[in-house]
Amino acid sequence: MIPLFLGSIVFFGVFEQASTTLSLFAERLVDRHYLGMHVVASAYQFINSAFIILLASVFAWMWLRLAKSGREPSTVNKFGIGLLFTAMSFVVMLPSVATVGQVEGVHADYLFAFPFRTVSANYLIVLYFFSTCAELCISPVGLSSMSKLAPPRIAGMVMGTWFLGTAIGNFLAGQAAHLSATHGYAFLFWTLIISSLIFAAAMFLVAPPIKRMLARGQSPQAEVAS
DSSP, X not given: OHHHHHHHHHHHHHHGGGGTHHHHHHHHHBOSEETTEXXXXXXXXXXXXXXXXXXXXXXXXXXXXXXXXXXXXXXXXXXHHHHHHHHHHHHTTGGGHHHHHTTTTSOGGGGGSTTSOOBOTXXXXXXXXXXXXXXXHHHHHHHHHHHHHSOGGGHHHHHHHHHHHHHHHHHHHHHHHHHHHHHOHHHHHHHHHHHHHHHHHHHHHHHHXXXXXXXXXXXXXXXXXX
């Protein structure tokens, strides 16, 4: 259970940048005009919800098709795939660093004025697409995986531990936002990318033994149910 717990901390620590760093990024640096409309910074928080509605059925259909053909990834591999999507979501932001770098040293109050808001909104749209894909790989299966792995006598505590991981991830998201203020966006983006890739690799490494544990744990449950 420990790898899944740590994976959830990393995921939520990166994912929750949406409400901290990325909101400030949109407010200070993103061009407000998009497709002929004036878009306020807070409107970008809607993108993740829209992609959830659009992609949830697609992912459900995909997992069912893969399950029928015997190729569905294990829950831990889904964690690894989700963390890869998480890293990719910030990889797409790296080209914007060149623009952001032009305003380093400028007081934050002046970033609200043109010509500093020159970053295209497309960067955030693509980021939220990959971030939503990561969420659909991790969030729906995380609690289920923890409950399957938990010994029956501490199942409730283990499920609470999952939410503890979420809380710690949110706390780290706030701390990571501080990095962008002190070290710049490029440093923060690379930190999030590297952290996600390291833990994605760790998930793929521990996937085989955890899959065997899940298989052993499901057999007694099936016997009880019968």
